[in-house]
Amino acid sequence: MSGELSPLLQRVGEIARAAGEAILEIYRSDFDVTQKADRSPVTDADLAAQDVIAAGLAQLEPRLPVVSEEARTAAWSERATWSRYWLVDPLDGTREFVKRNGEFTVNIALIEEHRSVLGVVLAPVSGELYVARRGEGAWMQMRPEGAWQRMSTRSLAQPPRVAGSRSHGGGGVALLEALLGSEYSTHPLGSSLKFCVIARGDADVYLRRGPTSEWDTAAAQCVLEEAGGEVLDLRGESLRYNRGDSLLNPEFIAIGDRRIDWRARLLAHVD
Secondary structure (H helix, E strand, O other), X not given: OOXXXXXXXXXXXXXXXXXXXXXXXXXXXXXXXXXXXXXXXXXXXXXXXXXXXXXXXXXXXXXXXXXXXXXXXXXXXXXXXXXXXXXXXXXXXXXXXXXXXXXXXXXXXXXXXXXXEEEEEEEOOOOEEEEEEOOOEEEEEOOOOOOXXXXXXXXXXXXXXXXXXXXOOOOOHHHHHHHHOOOOEEEEEOOOHHHHHHHOOOOOEEEEOOOOEHHHHHHHHHHHHHHOOEEEEOOOOEOXXXXXXXXXXXXXXXXXXXXXXXXXXXXXXXX
16 A cells, blocks of 8 residues: 555555455355344355455454454443444345345445544445544545555535436435525435545435444545545534444535535525
């Protein structure tokens, strides 16, 4: 990686790529799909990536806790005492994995005092790797060993381009029209890649109405923030982590152009 990036960020990027290789080995085979208790799908690839990431992070800081979608989560009574921990989604977008459309990611974030301060997002099929750390900016590598490109968000385009969920419907049309007007285009995309297209200046907004978990957003939030954007709940406050017993996020909007007073726009249109 570039000399501007810290050794820690370099190493976490390497862990994500190793997890991506484990995922692709299964992606190229005939794999089984089972359901978890919440009826969401899980595959051997989710579990293989979990094993790779857990082992890699344990080598970095053996005593630092890890919260992951594919591992048992510590009780709130324990998590409430944490000021620093890893937050991981080994395979974000399992539905996209099952559809074999390539729009799934590996997400690894470092949380400090309720904020995402390091984020790594890998798209295993395309090889795109997005990395960021507080104060180091956001960077994209298109393929392993490729050149690193610094990323930045763009000014709100006219008409704006909205990144939308590939598998979770198109809720929020009324609010999007209130915030942006009716003349916007849409770009359906899976997993945390929606944040990344905003971070690299290829889209402007991603509105999520409905549930997501903290591991779905933390890594990409850091990438987007370091590229110049924000992730806000619908009261206009920055998304925070480890807030309580539940690991569900509030509904939120990810934006690229933070020169706009999004908080004022949200408060004017959200009950």
